[in-house]
Amino acid sequence: MRALIKFFYSFLIPLTVIGISSCENRNDDFAAKGKAEFSLNMPEDGAKSLSGSSLDSGVMSYHIMVSIEDMDGNSVISDSLIPVYAFGTGFTSENVELQTGDYNLTKFLVINPSGAVIYAAPIEGSPLAYLVNDPLPVNFIIRADQVTRIAPEVLLVGDQSPGQFGYANFGMQIIKPLGFWTICILDCPMCMRPTELTTAKLTVFANNGWNYTFKLEPAVNHLIIRGGSDFYYFLLEKEGYFPQKLRFTAAELRATTKENPLVLKIPWDSNQWKTQIFQPGPDEGKDAMISNLDADKNFGKYKYFEATYITEPLLTVMRSNRSLIWFNLNALPKSAVIRKVTLQLSYDLPVPFDPTYLTDLDPSTGLARFGGVLQQIVEPWEEDKVTWNAPPKTIEANQVFISPFNLNVNFITVDVTRLFVPVNEVAAPNYGMFFKLWPVERFPGFRFASSDFPDANMRPKLTVYYTIN
Known part of the structure; x- marks a missing residue:
């Protein structure tokens, strides 16, 4: 023993x-x-x-x-x-x-x-x-x-x-993995250009219920799947293109080589996502700032879209600023189905950074817990009337988190799809986005250009990706 x-x-x-x-x-x-x-x-x-x-x-x-x-x-x-x-x-x-x-x-x-x-x-x-x-x-x-x-x-x-x-048996211990070689291309028979390799997501389904998702690189990929099935179903997906459903036998997969891989084709013309960009100026744009130290004052014409918490020099107190923004999407076709929405925010000078806020950490991860959120506004509001003391109601469902960042460019792009195509269904109207610090006001925050900013290229830009029903 x-x-x-x-x-x-x-x-x-x-x-x-x-x-x-x-x-x-x-x-x-x-x-x-x-x-x-x-x-x-x-x-x-x-x-x-x-x-x-x-x-x-x-x-x-x-x-x-x-x-x-x-x-x-x-x-x-x-x-x-x-x-x-x-x-x-x-x-x-x-x-x-x-x-x-x-x-x-x-x-x-x-x-x-x-x-x-x-x-x-x-x-x-x-x-x-x-x-x-x-x-x-x-x-x-x-x-x-x-x-x-x-x-x-x-x-x-x-x-x-x-x-x-401690096992009654090892289950399916006699499992022969099946390896095969494959590439993914954007297929355009009428295009006079070389074949274009592309990235994609491939989910393989066996007839015994097993499935697994692989990330395909724009090169020859060697994949190993669970053997034992006579045939396999493939679901080939690429953002912006319609999914492709394919079926192959085990023999077809086994016959592939690095020099002769299985070619998975995504039709070039299946890219049915259309785009519409919204970047309004002072006259068409609707955004405003509200401030706790000017609780009854309206800042409808303000060049920054910000969520900040900064010392007020003259009053020696902290000024909390929050912002609201709304985009008019009426230019979209009536039958448009929104698939993805991104918001690009630009800044000229960053808010002075206070490293002391990093001392308050999440004990489970050791990372700072603070950032900002974009929340759905569910009540009407007017750009030239909204104030700190009279803000519209917002909801936390589907809110989008913005973390502190350090980039070598003067803009960030935020995926705000969930505010337009809710992940969690809510029976509430959408009157725009409300920008504030989260979960509490602890660090200086964020200051971006608004639709009133002098440089038109730096104003908030909403990009909507959609299909037509």
């Missing part, structure tokens, strides 16, 4: 669950999803064994099979097969998108190119569970716009039975 223990310990992999912050921290009101990433930090001999199956594309022909449950025991992911990629001496999986919340990893198997389970994470209470520090289930937390890395401890399977690890 001592020899057996010593043998298995040589294949233990330490457990680490590390939350990696994304570039931008938002609370759940703005983003309800995060990502999980599974990693294997192999001992040198194990790493050499796996790296022996690397491909020219750098994609490993190994997979992991995982099952995940929520804290109520409901299955969230069941026997999902995920490709594993080489990363130094370790191996990292594709990111898996999940809703924010607490989860338990209940199954974790490493599968070689032949479809056999070679490593397994033991389940608590199983005969081999005592060999690891933290057997399954392993708890982890998904936070909005963050990547959580999970690296469970695994044991070499060898001749051990599934029961030794």
Whole structure:
């Protein structure tokens, strides 16, 4: 038994669950999803064994099979097969998108190119569970716009039975991954120009219910999918183009090579998204500023669109400024269906930055919690009458977060689609956007050009992408 223990310990992999912050921290009101990433930090001999199956594309022909449950025991992911990629001496999986919340990893198997389970994470209470520090289930937390890395401890399977690890069986351990080569092009038979490779999103569906989404690069892509199906359905998507639905047999996929890849075509003329730009000036534009220190004063003709919190030199108090803006979309066709909306905001001189506000951090991420929001205005208002003491009502549903930024250009582009095509359906009219600091006024804020700004190119620009029904 001592020899057996010593043998298995040589294949233990330490457990680490590390939350990696994304570039931008938002609370759940703005983003309800995060990502999980599974990693294997192999001992040198194990790493050499796996790296022996690397491909020219750098994609490993190994997979992991995982099952995940929520804290109520409901299955969230069941026997999902995920490709594993080489990363130094370790191996990292594709990111898996999940809703924010607490989860338990209940199954974790490493599968070689032949479809056999070679490593397994033991389940608590199983005969081999005592060999690891933290057997399954392993708890982890998904936070909005963050990547959580999970690296469970695994044991070499060898001749051990599934029961030794706590599994009734290893499920579909005889899984033969299917690799194929593919490119994606914008297809224009009548165009007198070279074939144009392009990026796209490809979701592959097997007839047993398995599916996975890949990001295609504008080059030859080597993809590894779950084998065992006679045919596969493809959903090919690219923003601005109609989705393409395709069907291929396993034999067709298997016959592809790097020199003769499967060509996925997006018709060039399926780009049915039209655009309309709105960038009104002082006469056509409707925006205003309101200020707490001039609570009854109207600032309908004001050259800045701002959300600021700045010391007032003469009064030695803090001045809070907020802004309202509305765009007249009547120029859109009556049958237009809005698909995407962006707002470009420009500034001439940035608001003086106060680094002390960064001392108040979110304890869970270590990032500053403060920024601004654009909220939906749900009451009529008039540019030349609105004041701090008489603002229109707004709602938080579908609000858009703007984080502090440091750019080498004098503008930002904000995706405000959710304010025009609500993610959360609300029975409320839309009278524009209200700009204020969030969640409380703690830092100087943002100051952009308004429709009254002298330089026409710097005025707020709304771009609407739409289709015609």
